[in-house]
Amino acid sequence: MVTLKEKYKDYFTIGAAVNSKTLKNDKEVLINNFSSITCENAMKFGEIYDEDNGYNFECADFQYNFAKENRLKMRGHNFVWHNQTPKFIMENDREKVIDILTNHMKIMNDRYGDIITAWDVVNEAIEDKSDEYLRKSVWRDKLGEDYIKEVYKIARKTINKGTELFYNDYNEYIPNKLDKIVRMIKSVNADEKLIDGMGMQCHINLYYPSVDDMRRAIEAYAALGLRIHITEMDVSYFDFNDESIWDTPAPELVEKHAKVYGDFFKLFREYKDYIDNVTLWGITDDYTWLDEFPFRNRKNWPLLFDVDGKPKNSFYAVTDF
Numbered sequence: 540m541v542t543l544k545e546k547y548k549d550y551f552t553i554g555a556a557v558n559s560k561t562l563k564n565d566k567e568v569l570i571n572n573f574s575s576i577t578c579e580n581a582m583k584f585g586e587i588y589d590e591d592n593g594y595n596f597e598c599a600d601f602q603y604n605f606a607k608e609n610r611l612k613m614r615g616h617n618f619v620w621h622n623q624t625p626k627f628i629m630e631n632d633r634e635k636v637i638d639i640l641t642n643h644m645k646i647m648n649d650r651y652g653d654i655i656t657a658w659d660v661v662n663e664a665i666e667d668k669s670d671e672y673l674r675k676s677v678w679r680d681k682l683g684e685d686y687i688k689e690v691y692k693i694a695r696k697t698i699n700k701g702t703e704l705f706y707n708d709y710n711e712y713i714p715n716k717l718d719k720i721v722r723m724i725k726s727v728n729a730d731e732k733l734i735d736g737m738g739m740q741c742h743i744n745l746y747y748p749s750v751d752d753m754r755r756a757i758e759a760y761a762a763l764g765l766r767i768h769i770t771e772m773d774v775s776y777f778d779f780n781d782e783s784i785w786d787t788p789a790p791e792l793v794e795k796h797a798k799v800y801g802d803f804f805k806l807f808r809e810y811k812d813y814i815d816n817v818t819l820w821g822i823t824d825d826y827t828w829l830d831e832f833p834f835r836n837r838k839n840w841p842l843l844f845d846v847d848g849k850p851k852n853s854f855y856a857v858t859d860f
C-alpha cells in the first residue's frame with residue numbers, strides 16, 4: 540500500500556503531532572507514513588518547566604529519543620505563547636524575563652536542536668477580534684509592544700544556524716487576521732529577516748474555510764518571502780458552534796471529509812515550491828484534541844487514519860493523484 544511520505548516525497552515532508560501515548564499506540568502508522576513529528580505539548584515551556592522543581596525533561600526526552608531511533612525530524616513547538624507558560628514569568632521584570640527566555644531557548648536548542656528543522660518561536664500573537672492587533676499575553680506585558688521582534692532577535696542569536704524560525708497561528712486564512720499577521724511579519728522583518736517561515740495551523744472543518752481563502756493566505760505569506768509549513772492540520776466534522784454528537788458520521792459527510800482533504804492537499808501540491816512540510820495534528824482518530832474541544836467528550840474524526848489505524852477515504856483522497 541502507498542504511504543503518505545512516499546507519495547509526497549517530491550512535494551513536501553509530512554509530519555504528525557504526537558504525545559507519549561500515541562507514539563506507542565500508533566507507532567506503525569507513524570513511522571510508515573510520516574517523516575517528522577511535533578510534540579503536541581511536551582516541549583511547551585509550561586509543560587517542560589515545573590514551578591516547584593524546575594525542568595523535567597522526561598516526556599520531551601522520550602519523544603525526542605523516539606524520533607532519533609526512528610530517523611524522524613522534529614518541528615520545535617513552541618517558545619513564546621500566551622498559554623502553557625510558567626507563571627513565575629509574571630513575577631519577574633523585563634531584564635530577568637529576557638534572561639529566562641534566552642536561557643530556555645539555549646537549553647532546548649542544546650538538548651534537542653540536532654534533529655529540529657524549525658521552531659515555532661512565537662505562537663498565536665495576533666488577536667482574533669477585528670479591531671485589536673496583538674493579543675494579550677504575559678510576554679507582551681513584560682517585554683512591551685515590540686516583544687515579537689525582540690523574541691526573534693534572541694532566537695536568531697541562540698538557535699542553531701540552519702534551523703528555521705517560524706511564526707505560527709490559527710484562523711490564518713481569515714482576511715482581517717491574515718492582514719494583521721502580514722503587518723506584524725513585515726514589521727519584524729523590516730531591517731533583517733528574523734522570521735523565516737509562516738506556520739499555517741490549518742485547523743479547519745467540513746464547511747470552512749474555502750480552498751480559495753486558503754490559496755489567498757498561502758499567496759500572501761509566500762509574497763513576504765517566507766517558507767510555509769502547514770503545522771497543525773485537522774478537518775473537524777463540526778462547524779465551530781455545532782453541538783451535535785454522533786456515534787458515527789453519516790456516509791455523505793464521510794465523503795465530504797474526503798473531498799475537503801483531497802481539495803486542500805491538491806492546493807498544497809500546487810504550492811510545493813513554497814510549502815516544505817505539512818503536519819497533521821495527530822496520527823489516528825483514536826486520539827485527537829478535538830474529542831475535548833470545543834466540547835468535552837464529543838467524538839470527532841478529523842485525521843486520515845481511523846481509530847484502528849486503518850487508512851480512511853480521506854487518506855485515499857490525498858494519495859490518489
Ligand code: GLA
Nearest residue numbers: 579580616662709740771828
Ligand atoms: C494550538 C497550539 C497547539 C495545541 C492546539 C490544541 O493550536 O498551537 O500547540 O495546543 O492549540 O491542541
